[in-house]
Amino acid sequence: MTMVTAIIGFTLLGASACGTSEAPELDSPGSSSTSAPTSTPTVSVDPSTDAAINLRGDWEDTKAEWVVHFHEDGTYVEDYQGLEDFRVGKYSVEGSTVSLIGDDGNTDKGTIKGDTLVFKLGTLTRL
Template sequence: MSRTQIWTTGAALAACLVLTACGDDQPDPESSSTPSPTSSAESSDPAPTDTASALPETASDLVGTWRDDAADWTAYFEDDGTFTWDYQGNVDFLTGSYTLEDGVVTFAGLDGNDLVGQVTPEGLVFDLGTLTRR
């Protein structure tokens, strides 16, 4: 067999494999083009939102680990309204309580200092950096 025949046969075989992988000729009953009946209330409702990517609105939405790699800062929000920070290699650097009201996050440190930040689509923005959920 010549090289041209080998290449032609290989190309034809590859095309057959691609076409076979694309599926069969039978229509999928679930993807029918016939619209299903819906009420006017259902059709006007917005699409459901992904709760994992929704902005935090209440203090309980913050529970978990948040991190800013550039600042080497990790905040652990507990469900009892307390927090702990690890900061630049110092474990338990700061502890205290936190609140979230009207998009404003406040860390009230047990050292008497407060740090206030803003909830944004990028994360929790503070002067120290921007914390994102981990």
């Protein structure tokens, strides 16, 4: 019996070491899921705040050849160096910080300074 127990233990250990991307089927309500994240950002974006409303429209940095189009539904589209729809995602505003939460999993944070948006890539001004 000890030999059978050992074989089953090693088999289970080997199977668990392989790992899968599937969530366990026995998740109970309220338990945390181990499934892979979806491509949609899970950040709460409220496009109806005054700060978000003030960003709506098109912003550009001619030197960096970068344009960001902020839409009223809380999404944005970036054009970069002649490539339209280069990057898309959602945006949020907290205080003087604007976050571009890309569908690519990256988030770029910038600072609202007067009539400009200052990011590492460049400074955007309204078109």
